[in-house]
Amino acid sequence: GGGRGARRPAPTPTSFFLAPRGACTPATWPWWQGRGVWEMGECGARSAGRRRAKRAHGRQPRPHSPPSSRQLADVVVVSIYVNPTQFAAHEDFGVYPRDRAADRAALAAASVDACFEPATLYGGGPLSDGYLRFLVEELKPFIDRTYRTRPARDNTVIMGSSMGGLISLYALMKHPEVFGSAGCLSTHWPLRIERLDDNRLERWRETVVRTWSDVIARGLPDPAAHRLYFDRGDETLDQFYAFFQSRIDTVVTSTGWGPERFRSLVFPGAEHNEASWNQRLDTPLTFLLPPE
Numbered sequence: 001g002g003g004r005g006a007r008r009p010a011p012t013p014t015s016f017f018l019a020p021r022g023a024c025t026p027a028t029w030p031w032w033q034g035r036g037v038w039e040m041g042e043c044g045a046r047s048a049g050r051r052r053a054k055r056a057h058g059r060q061p062r063p064h065s066p067p068s069s070r071q072l073a074d075v076v077v078v079s080i081y082v083n084p085t086q087f088a089a090h091e092d093f094g095v096y097p098r099d100r101a102a103d104r105a106a107l108a109a110a111s112v113d114a115c116f117e118p119a120t121l122y123g124g125g126p127l128s129d130g131y132l133r134f135l136v137e138e139l140k141p142f143i144d145r146t147y148r149t150r151p152a153r154d155n156t157v158i159m160g161s162s163m164g165g166l167i168s169l170y171a172l173m174k175h176p177e178v179f180g181s182a183g184c185l186s187t188h189w190p191l192r193i194e195r196l197d198d199n200r201l202e203r204w205r206e207t208v209v210r211t212w213s214d215v216i217a218r219g220l221p222d223p224a225a226h227r228l229y230f231d232r233g234d235e236t237l238d239q240f241y242a243f244f245q246s247r248i249d250t251v252v253t254s255t256g257w258g259p260e261r262f263r264s265l266v267f268p269g270a271e272h273n274e275a276s277w278n279q280r281l282d283t284p285l286t287f288l289l290p291p292e
Helices: 048-053 100-109 128-146 163-174 198-219 236-240 242-254 274-279 282-288
Strands: 031-033 038-041 076-079 114-116 156-161 181-185 227-232 262-266
Touching: 100 114, 128 163, 156 163, 156 282, 163 181, 163 198, 163 227, 181 282, 198 242, 227 242, 227 282, 236 242, 242 262
Parallel strands: 031 156, 038 076, 076 114, 156 181, 181 227, 227 262
Antiparallel strands: none
């Protein structure tokens, strides 16, 4: 439920992205919520993520080379969890390399702040309502009091990727008086990926997409006063999203959302990772915060 007793996340560091000091003027700025911790998918001993982690405190990158993680964030978290649900039945989960001791040693040598290696991927009650209450009742009021923002709904955007896309959509539906726009990149509609045979998988996918369709049809706010953006790639985890996203797009347009207020894009070759989202970040921001 969404009452006052809803669970909320533990306190977490929050980053604010401000205009450059030289650009500070009496002008005010739109407000949008993002996350400030850099997380790298590792997926075990064979992953290129481990090699990237070794550059976390490295020298300046070569021209045109990707920046190190430490240049992108103050906190670096690396996951070494090998997720069994991301392997098909014919794939190599059973023999996939796992050397957690070596992984931990390599990450410690790179001064990584935290290592994520849960015993299981799923579990625990929902934190969504508590998280949104934190944003709406604590974080946004603090930012609006402390910085020169434009606090009105039309200048307030929430955006996220993967599960962050889901919570951004939920925020728009639950608090349409606060958020004028939501950006949902590589939205993780499946919630979890089960190792099911073809017939059971098809029934499960249909159940999930029908449930989402009903929730969204009943929950979307007035399109005349809001904007909504979806996108996806077609590689790695994003390859599973076409079935879900195409059906959701139909639901959104059927409730009166036209191209001026709703956009759903596909980026061929894009993967489910921060590098792909970073490459196209200007596209949702331009749509959700159009020039005046």
